[in-house]
Amino acid sequence: MTNVNVVTCLLLLAMQLFYLPNSTKKSLSKAEIAIEIYLLDPQNVRCLDSSMAFFPNESDLPQSPLITNEEITSYQLKWDSASNDSVYILELKDAGIDKVSRLTDVSVRQGKPFALCVNRKPVFGGYFWSPFSSYSCDWIVIPLNSLNGGYSILGSYPLAKFLHQRSDPRSSKVLLAAFRERILPK
Secondary structure, three states: OHHHHHHHHHHHHHHHHHOOOHHHOOOOOHHHOOEEEEEOOHHHOOOOOOOOOOOOOHHHOOOOOOEOHHHEEEEEEEEEOOOOEEEEEEEEOHHHHHHHHOOOOOEOOOEEEEEEEEOOEEEEEEEEEOOOOOOOEOOOEEEOOOEOOEEEEEOOEOOOOOOOOOOOHHHOHHHHHHHHHHHOOO
16 A cells, blocks of 8 residues: 555656646747737726726626727727827727627726726726717826727726826736737747
């Protein structure tokens, strides 16, 4: 019986050596990266100071995302020379565009809060915003009007109205690395 215990211990030790956790990997494979957008309950949004800025937690996320990894095609920085400000463009496939176009319950005063996540970890929070709203927002906004499948992710609404004292989470190294990893050939 002692021989069986020694053999079992050796097998368990060998399994631990060959099956290291994912956290020891240097980079993620395309299959392991999930960039998604989750709708948030407005009651759970905790704004910083007197602004509309917020950073959601993983516990704030619902079970399923609004926009899945498969529905997101690209994320690019564009410079808006008219406002002298940066705009990120999030391009979606038709299924994602359809989901965003069905967001009809967006408050013209407070928008609809969302979290953009990498592997279910929030990178930043923001608001889907009605392009017909006359209300402004001093935080990240995605206006609900699409141009050829691309949605602008603005630093504020209207663009360049507010001076930000914080760093811009839209340029998160985690988010940019995730998009880079998704498009690199294997």
